[in-house]
Amino acid sequence: MMRTRPLKVALLGCGVVGSEVARIMTTHADDLTARIGAPVELAGVAVRRPSKVREGIDPELITTDATALVKRGDIDVIVEVIGGIEPARTLITTAFEHGASVVSANKALIAQDGAALHQAAVEHGRDLYYEAAVAGAIPLIRPLRESLAGDKVNRVLGIVNGTTNFILDAMDTTGAGYQEALDEATALGYAEADPTADVEGFDAAAKAAILAGIAFHTRVRLDDVYREGMTEVTAADFASAKRMGCTIKLLAICERAADGGSVTARVHPAMIPLSHPLASVRGAYNAVFVEAEAAGQLMFYGPGAGGSPTASAVLGDLVAVCRNKLAETTGPGDSAYTQLPVGAMGEVVTRYHISLDVADKPGVLAQVATVFAEHGVSIDTVRQTGKDGEASLVVVTHRAPDAALTGTVDALRRLDTVRGVASIMRVEGE
Numbered sequence: 021m022m023r024t025r026p027l028k029v030a031l032l033g034c035g036v037v038g039s040e041v042a043r044i045m046t047t048h049a050d051d052l053t054a055r056i057g058a059p060v061e062l063a064g065v066a067v068r069r070p071s072k073v074r075e076g077i078d079p080e081l082i083t084t085d086a087t088a089l090v091k092r093g094d095i096d097v098i099v100e101v102i103g104g105i106e107p108a109r110t111l112i113t114t115a116f117e118h119g120a121s122v123v124s125a126n127k128a129l130i131a132q133d134g135a136a137l138h139q140a141a142v143e144h145g146r147d148l149y150y151e152a153a154v155a156g157a158i159p160l161i162r163p164l165r166e167s168l169a170g171d172k173v174n175r176v177l178g179i180v181n182g183t184t185n186f187i188l189d190a191m192d193t194t195g196a197g198y199q200e201a202l203d204e205a206t207a208l209g210y211a212e213a214d215p216t217a218d219v220e221g222f223d224a225a226a227k228a229a230i231l232a233g234i235a236f237h238t239r240v241r242l243d244d245v246y247r248e249g250m251t252e253v254t255a256a257d258f259a260s261a262k263r264m265g266c267t268i269k270l271l272a273i274c275e276r277a278a279d280g281g282s283v284t285a286r287v288h289p290a291m292i293p294l295s296h297p298l299a300s301v302r303g304a305y306n307a308v309f310v311e312a313e314a315a316g317q318l319m320f321y322g323p324g325a326g327g328s329p330t331a332s333a334v335l336g337d338l339v340a341v342c343r344n345k346l347a348e349t350t351g352p353g354d355s356a357y358t359q360l361p362v363g364a365m366g367e368v369v370t371r372y373h374i375s376l377d378v379a380d381k382p383g384v385l386a387q388v389a390t391v392f393a394e395h396g397v398s399i400d401t402v403r404q405t406g407k408d409g410e411a412s413l414v415v416v417t418h419r420a421p422d423a424a425l426t427g428t429v430d431a432l433r434r435l436d437t438v439r440g441v442a443s444i445m446r447v448e449g450e
């Protein structure tokens with residue numbers, strides 16, 4: 021039977037995502053009511069700039085006092101789309117204390133303080149949902165937490181940042197410059213408030229920490245995730261990738277070790293073959309492969325950033341949390357029972373593309389090859405191009421531990437004949 025008393029929702033933040041959440045809540049009110057079994061009412065909107073015109077939102081609902089809003093006591097669900105650590109963290113815990121469940125899109129906060137926030141939610145009998153925090157509109161958190169709860173996930177690999185995929189795609193396909201592409205991604209609402217989070221890989225690392233934690237039922241902290249951004253990827257890297265039949269993507273890779281005793285999580289640019297499905301992920305789209313023991317390989321694909329796609333994920337959580345409220349229950353929470361150690365990057369085994377500037381004289385190739393051999397790194401291909409006594413040497417290796425590759429590169433740098441290491445990039449997806 022339909023409940024007539026509305027469920028009250030308060031919105032914290034009304035920027036790119038928040039304004040779309042408010043719009044969909046208003047325009048789809050009847051459908052949401054039917055799906056939830058009770059009307060949902062936007063009961064307050066906390067903003068920083070109250071003078072801004074916000075179409076479709078009753079000005080009476082606007083407040084600059086987010087703390088008073090979460091303390092009101094009559095709010096059923098808080099939607100936190102402010103971002104950042106504080107005041108979002110305090111507002112969420114205060115909301116739990118005052119009777120509200122929480123839907124958040126805040127990956128930075130969940131990756132840093134997810135354990136404590138889940139604990140606070142449980143203590144107060146509330147829900148904490150955050151589907152929008154990873155890969156925007158793509159359902160990923162719930163499939164991992166619920167649909168795959170009976171399987172054993174061994175690997176999660178994919179593109180989880182829309183901004184950097186947008187930039188790399190533009191650099192690759194149109195030859196656009198880095199700054200020009202970043203400015204466009206920002207204008208389209210894809211980038212974080214501080215886009216350093218995107219381009220230096222912090223945002224993808226936060227998502228990797230969240231995904232690894234849920235996939236492997238263990239605790240993975242942001243600091244456990246190896247991170248390299250994409251600011252040093254150059255047009256020369258793309259040209260080199262093309263010669264190998266590859267392109268370059270910023271990947272997040274979470275893996276269970278072969279012996280099952282540990283996990284690793286990493287974010288870095290990587291060359292992937294053009295034949296791999298991730299190579300054709302364009303613009304701000306994301307795509308994530310999940311490999312599970314019984315299921316095999318699953319692929320999740322869709323818009324990874326932007327106001328409307330992200331609001332879709334927020335609204336999905338909102339419906340779920342409202343249904344739980346009506347049923348006087350809470351959804352599945354945190355699961356970190358396996359307590360697996362997180363391995364260091366040195367343990368990761370993969371292939372490498374190394375570009376060296378060397379002296380173009382007899383014996384250099386043999387010298388370089390000897391350094392690789394001494395460190396147990398087997399060479400797959402070598403390409404040399406030279407002019408005026410200098411040469412560029414591109415070495416692609418077979419699979420080797422990251423620690424061995426680091427040792428190799430350190431030793432190469434010490435050779436007089438090696439003028440510089442122009443780039444080192446991992447090769448994935450083969």
Ligand SMILES: NC(=O)C1=CN([C@@H]2O[C@H](COP(=O)(O)OP(=O)(O)OC[C@H]3O[C@@H](n4cnc5c(N)ncnc54)[C@H](O)[C@@H]3O)[C@@H](O)[C@H]2O)C=CC1
Nearest residue numbers: 033034035036037066067068101102103125126325326330
């Ligand atoms: N934009 C996107 O594509 C996606 C964003 N997210 C996440 O969603 C959250 C929001 O992102 P956007 O909407 O893009 O950011 P935004 O910067 O457009 O919106 C945040 C809003 O919160 C307001 N705000 C800041 N402090 C406040 C306070 N104390 N009280 C009230 N309002 C306050 C700001 O004035 C701003 O309007 C972030 O956690 C972000 O990481 C997640 C997935 C995709």
Ligand SMILES: N[C@@H](CC=O)C(=O)O
Nearest residue numbers: 181182183210211212
């Ligand atoms: N800045 C993020 C927004 C979505 O999470 C991105 O570009 O992916």
Ligand code: NA
Nearest residue numbers: 151154156158
């Ligand atoms: Na998602």
